[in-house]
Amino acid sequence: MNILNKPFNTVHDTAPFSQIQTSDYIPAFDTAIAETKQEIDAITHNSESPTFENTIAAMAYSGMPLDRISNIFFNLHSAETNDEMERIAQEVAPKLSQLANDITLNFDLFKRIHEVYNQKDSLNLTIEQQTLLEKSYKDFVRNGALLDDDKKEQLRKIDAELSVLKLKFGENLLAETNAYELHITDERNLAGLPEGTIEAARGLAQEQGKDGWIFTLHYPSYIPFVTYAVNRALRKEVALAAGRKAFQANEHNNEANILKIVNLRHQRAQLLGYDTHADFVLEERMAQSPAKVKAFLNDLLEKAKPAALKEFDELTQFAKELDGIEQLEKWDGAYYTEKLKQKKFQLDDELLKPYFKLENVLSGAFLVAEKLFGLHFLEVDNIDKYHPEVQTFEVRDEQNQLVAIFYADFFPRKGKRNGAWMTSFKPQYVKGGKMERPHVSIVCNFTRPTATKPSLLTFNEVTTLFHEFGHALHGMLANTVYPTLSGTSVYWDFVELPSQIMENWCYEEEALASFAKHYQTGETIPMELVEKIKESASFMEGMATLRQLSFGLLDIQWHGQSPTEVNDVKVFEQRAFDSTQLYPDVKENAMSPSFSHIFDGGYASGYYSYKWAEVLDADAFDYFKQNGIFNREIADKFKAHILSQGGTKHPMELYIDFRGQEPTVDALLKRAGLL
Incomplete structure (x- = not known):
């Protein structure tokens, strides 16, 4: 029998990665889809009258083996993909889309849900059960349960097409990221670059049997290059290459995909009775x-x-005085910002990196979680991994009870998409009286260790690790009954609160003192550096805020109006950026073709969430600051009302339960120095 279709019989029921063959996936998906259909049929044709248990709860627990296979496959498709995995994804996505439609467009099933929904006030349900009932009913209505048959058919076609287009968008972007290399053979062109970046580029060239140094568009290579390389022409070349990803006249161009995606989303929304996708x-x-x-x-x-x-x-003015630059361009921004920051604060990443050895930063995140939430992280080697570099941990509470399994995957690889994210291989839930604990993972792209140095993080990478770890805590500390409401299964403009609040500890002396230690001497980071980190936290915050707002505005422009008249991605994008543009436009670059958050991820109409959640996180952390950043009473409230509750209540209710009031924007403006 297929390894993916039977009980795993592994430590803590973890995924048996090393035993899975790529050829197992399609038959496993087919079997699990068939089983899910049988479960849905059994619920639909149950001869007993519909009740909360035999209909709503039964639905919440249906399809769990399929979800498990999907989690394993699609997580690997992001972190450890290859041509065969991409082919399978293209084949599987429409099947999963069709199944989702088969369920939500099943009128007989919806009738049962509707019947339970009509009795909701007399059923004596818990708050979580009320939310699940409400959500189940809405999911069906919002996915076409009330449509005529011909419109249901249209919806099916749209969803199947969208599932493939989104995958194609991501695959094009990964192919473009992997396709570019800057091969430097003249050492003078390395001027300004950090030693670790040069060493990593040398290693990459040696791997390919070439002389010199190779730089790529993967973040650990790209970001230091545009931030530190003195050679302006080469900064321009690399920045232009990054800006034209999937916007070139080749097979990986994403413009047509974007126009199809936004138009199909718009058609779908209209079909369901909404003005726009947003x-x-x-x-x-x-x-x-x-x-x-x-x-x-x-x-x-x-x-x-x-x-x-x-x-x-x-x-x-600074660039003009320093280097006689008359017109600041996009490839100058990071470089002169870093130079000005060094001048103002005598602070640069190269000064800080020795204090942020990856292992120490991870231990620091663990220590913060221990002080706040009583969690202990024990690295173990008896849990299967999908790549030798992945680290595995048992997470336990103060009573030594298992809280979660935690996977950490930190370095770039050819088969891994750019960026950083948190995901899960198994959710938390309670079934048949048995508590199932979650299996959570964070995936990043940090600078690899070299022959002479461990992995040393920039301060930005330190906050990235804490950010993803905050998402992971939201998954790990979940304590709900139903898997569909567990962990990060919350409104998208609330999901960033647990991640963004964790970044605040990176700026606090009390936290930094425990993990920011020089990798060679063991010396704790000097307090004047900590002060400079805090002072510089709001440096150029106006420009950084404008950049984030520009992405949110571009997203809402794509999805908050009819796109039927749009036929030029670049022209449309320029209009959207009009109110936020600082640098001159680069005609051969566009952002949308690589804006995976909204075209390949789940942030369509939701990119504003980052800023929205910043309001929440600044307000929430202000509460900690007033009472002590490791105040256990407040941490207990945050755990009880935010981290453990998942999507069991409306987020604003959860926030008020924690904070005692609605958030105000003042704490964010104060922190950003914009008041």
């Missing part, structure tokens, strides 16, 4: 409507733009 999405968000999102973004824009313009003028 109206459809935001109905199930804290923000509620495109108008509210635009008002929120534009309000922040109004507050941030004067500061951003002032900062841009200062940066322009």
Whole structure:
């Protein structure tokens, strides 16, 4: 029998990665899809009257073996892919889309759900059960249960096409990222670059049997290059290469995919009775409507733009004085920002990196979680891995009870997409009285150790690790009954609160002192450096805010109006960026073709969430600051009302339960130095 279709019989029921053959996936998916259909049929044709247990709860637990296979496959498709995995993804995505439609467009099943829903006030349900019932009913209505048969058929076609287009978008982007290399053979062109970056580039060249140094568009190579390389022409070359990913006249161009995706999303929304895709999405968000999102973004824009313009003028003047640069271009931004930061604060990443050895930073994140939530992380070697570099941990509480399994995967590889993310291989839930604990993973792309140095993180990478670890805690500390409401199964504009709040500890002396130690001498980071980190935290915050707002505005432009008249991705994008643009436009570059958050990820109509959650996280951390950053009483409240509750209640209710009031934007503006 296929390894993926039977009980795993592994330590803590973990995924048996080393025993899975790529050829197992399609038959495993086919079997699990068939089993899920049988489960749904049994619920639909149950001869007993519909009840919460035999219909709503039964639905919540249906298809779990399929979810498990999907989690394993699609997580590997992001972190450890190859041509065969990509072919399988293209074949499987429409099948999963069809199954989802078979379920939500099943009118007989919906009738049972509707019948339970009509009795909701007399059923004496718990809050979690009420939420599950509400969500189940809405999911069906929002996915076409009330449509006529011909419209249901249209919806099926749209969903099947969208599932493949999104995959294609991501695969094109990965192919373009992997395709570019800058091969340097003249050592003078390395001027300004950090030693570790040079060493990594040398290693990459040696792997390919070449002389010199190779730089790529993967972040650990790209970011230091555009930040430190003195050679302006080469910075320009690399920046242009990054900016034209999937926007070139070749087989990996994403422009047609984007236009198809936004038009299909719009058609889908209209079919379901919504004005736009954003109206459809935001109905199930804290923000509620495109108008509210635009008002929120534009309000922040109004507050941030004067500061951003002032900062841009200062940066322009600085570049002119330093190097006689008349016009600041996009490939100059990171370079002169870093130079100005060094001048103002005598602080640069190369000064900080020796204090941020990856292993120490990870231990620091673990220590913060221990002090706040009583968690202990024990690295173990008896859990199967999908790649030798992955680390595995048992997470236990103060009573030594298993809380979660934690996987950490830190370095770039050819088969791994760029960026950093948290995901899970198995959710937390309770079934038949038995508590199942979650298996959570974070995946990053940090600088690899070299022959002479361990992996040393930039401060930005330190905050990235804490950010993803915050998502992981949200998954690990889940304590709900139903898997569909567990962990990070919350509104998308709430999901970033647990991740973003964790970044705050990276700026606190009390936290840094425990893990920021020099990798050679063991010396704790000097307090004047900590002060400079804090002072520089809001450096160029106006420009950084403008950049984030520009992405949110681009997203809401793509999805908050009819895209039927749009036929030029670049022209459309320029209009969307109009109010936030600081640098001159680069005609051969466009952002949308590589904007995977909204075209390949789950952030369509939701990119504003990062800023929205910053308001929540600044307000929440302010509460800690007033009472002590390791205040256990407040940490217990955060765990009880936010981290453990998943999607069992409306997020604003959860937030008020924790904080005692709604959040205000003041704490964010104060922290960002924009007040």
